[in-house]
């Protein structure tokens with residue numbers, strides 16, 4: 001049995017809610033975490049909204065959160081670009097996530113050349129051939145351009161079934177452009193390490209809780225964290241037959257308080 005973590009990172013979709021439907025017991029579990037003064041962050045690959053929107057979504061579900069408690073790819077990529085970018089940025093992200101890229105030189109939405117960075121997030125139903133082909137043209141037109149992926153989640157659980165996330169579209173663009181993406185988000189280790197730095201707690205004392213065995217659990221473990229898999233959201237029993245072995249499997253986040261309380265402190 002592993003040591004009691006000093007901090008917890010919570011994936012959001014599939015752990016606290018399924019799209020718009022709250023997961024039973026999540027509100028109570030997070031209230032317990034706050035009452036115990038356990039440092040925590042919401043570490044999500046959601047790239048369709050800003051941190052402020054995501055915090056408001058949690059508040060509506062009765063979970064206390066501010067924008068500063070949310071750690072997500074658009075914010076991480078926006079911060080990095082503001083300190084490193086030396087050219088124009090093409091955004092393939094929903095309108096609600098654009099606030100995280102304020103202050104950058106953003107290309108118009110019909111440009112087919114001139115991008116130093118092509119940023120790809122979860123456009124979901126807004127993807128069409130013309131849009132993804134424009135991303136390809138931008139990458140091809142500038143051999144020095146950088147493809148930025150806002151997380152590499154393959155798919156997620158919506159109320160009416162599984163839905164493609166960011167990774168399949170990034171993979172198509174990598175294949176066509178022969179470029180490798182730079183990933184801001186899970187499962188990239190620097191993303192988890194940046195979350196640990198924000199918490200000011202060593203990675204090996206942090207537990208990441210997610211419903212994606214590869215992206216949440218495998219990614220966290222490779223970064224040095226402990227990884228817990230919940231059997232909600234996109235979880236399927238076959239997830240337990242793969243190469244990633246979670247440090248713990250919980251029926252749902254609602255089991256966290258009893259599990260946590262039973263752990264040895266050293």
Ligand SMILES: [Mg+2]
Nearest residue numbers: 011013014211
């Ligand atoms: Mg999830």
